[in-house]
Amino acid sequence: xxxxxxxxxxxxxxxxxxxxxxxxxxxxxxxxxxxxxxxxxxxxxxxxxxxxxxxxxxxxxxxxxxxxxxxxxxxxxxxxxxxxxxxxxxxxxxxxxxxxxxxxxxxxxxxxxxxxxxxxxxxxxxxxxxxxxxxxxxxxxxxxxxxxxxxxxxxxxxxxxxxxxxxxxxxxxxxxxxxxxxxxxxxxxxxxxxxxxxxxxxxxxxxxxxxxxxxxxxxxxxxxxxxxxxxxxxxxxxxxxxxxxxxx
Numbered sequence: 001x002x003x004x005x006x007x008x009x010x011x012x013x014x015x016x017x018x019x020x021x022x023x024x025x026x027x028x029x030x031x032x033x034x035x036x037x038x039x040x041x042x043x044x045x046x047x048x049x050x051x052x053x054x055x056x057x058x059x060x061x062x063x064x065x066x067x068x069x070x071x072x073x074x075x076x077x078x079x080x081x082x083x084x085x086x087x088x089x090x091x092x093x094x095x096x097x098x099x100x101x102x103x104x105x106x107x108x109x110x111x112x113x114x115x116x117x118x119x120x121x122x123x124x125x126x127x128x129x130x131x132x133x134x135x136x137x138x139x140x141x142x143x144x145x146x147x148x149x150x151x152x153x154x155x156x157x158x159x160x161x162x163x164x165x166x167x168x169x170x171x172x173x174x175x176x177x178x179x180x181x182x183x184x185x186x187x188x189x190x191x192x193x194x195x196x197x198x199x200x201x202x203x204x205x206x207x208x209x210x211x212x213x214x215x216x217x218x219x220x221x222x223x224x225x226x227x228x229x230x231x232x233x234x235x236x237x238x239x240x241x242x243x244x245x246x247x248x
Contacts, residue, residue: 056241056242057239057240057241057242058130058131058134058139058239058240058242059131059237059238059239059240060080060128060129060130060131060136060237060238060239060240061127061128061129061235061236061237061238062078062126062127062128062129062219062221062235062236062237062238063126063127063129063233063234063235063236064076064124064125064126064221064222064224064233064234064235064236065124065125065126065127065231065232065233066122066123066124066224066228066229066230066231066232066233067116067123067124067125067230067231068122068123068230069121069122069123069230070121070122070228071122071124071223071224071225071226071228072100072117072119072122072124072223073223073226074223075168075171075172075220075221075222075223076100076115076117076124076126076220076221076223077218077219077220077221078115078126078128078218078219078221079176079216079217079218079219080211080216080217080218080219080238080240081143081148081176081209081210081211081212081215081216081217082143082176082178082211082213082214082215082216083140083141083142083143083144083212083213083214100117100118100119101117101118101119101120102115102116102117103115103116106137108137110129111129111130111135111136111137112127112128112129112130112136113127113128113136114126114127114128115127115128124224126221143211143212143213143216144213145213145247145248146212146245146246146247146248147210147211147212147215147245147246147247147248148210148211148212148240148242148244148245149208149209149210149211149242149243149244149245149246150208150209150210150211150240150241150242150243151206151208151241151243152204152205152206152240152241153173153191153204153205153209153217153219153238153239153240153241154202154203154204154205154238154239154241155172155173155191155202155203155204155205155219155236155237155238156199156201156202156203156236156237156238156239157201157202157203157222157236158201158234158235158236159201159222159225159234160199160200160201162200164222164225165200165201167222168220168222169190169191169192169203171188171220172189172190172191172203172219172220173188173189173191173205173217173218173219173220174186174187174188174189174217174218174220175187175189175207175209175215175216175217175218176215176216176217176218177214177215178214179214186218189205189207189217190205191203191204191205192204192205208243211240212248213248219236219238221236222234222236
């Protein structure tokens with residue numbers, strides 16, 4: 001390699017000689033490497049990623065099942081983020097907004113959270129399940145000292161019936177914030193079908209969302225069909241795309 005470098009220096013100022021040197025296929029100092037530039041490789045803000053780029057994503061499945069009586073004819077919330085809501089505070093938050101009794105049952109071995117809802121007569125359950133490549137409990141509890149910034153949330157429903165989709169879309173998602181003294185702020189979010197998305201049951205929200213110990217989202221799982229019977233169920237899939245992770 002050294003002799004090639006010496007030849008490069010020797011012939012570097014003579015274009016005709018450089019054509020001869022090309023036969024060596026060696027390293028030529030001072031030449032430029034051309035190629036297709038990385039599109040949107042820099043966001044313009046130091047430390048920020050380009051628009052629509054992600055550092056990671058996780059998927060959560062929420063299976064809603066009728067356990068007893070008739071279906072509860074309303075969207076039922078699950079909360080992602082709001083690490084404090086992982087504990088009994090979840091009961092308070094849900095009851096405050098929806099006048100339901102909710103019990104939270106963690107199953108660490110199955111990597112699943114069971115949320116049991118009752119209106120006093122009818123009982124339903126939503127299983128919030130993590131994927132096989134991450135622990136949903138570590139994800140929830142990690143938000144005590146990490147803020148995860150999402151620039152996209154995708155919700156995939158189990159049906160394509162227009163009347164059911166329209167009823168769900170009016171209250172599909174909301175951003176929640178809570179203070180130390182349990183004052184809660186709720187900001188509804190409009191979810192819509194992504195441009196070019198031909199699957200009628202897939203909705204995206206590109207509104208930035210922060211997940212932390214006091215910030216998160218409520219995803220509303222739609223009610224089961226009107227003719228649902230005990231043990232009937234449907235699964236809603238939720239995908240979170242993270243653009244930044246911060247220590248807090």
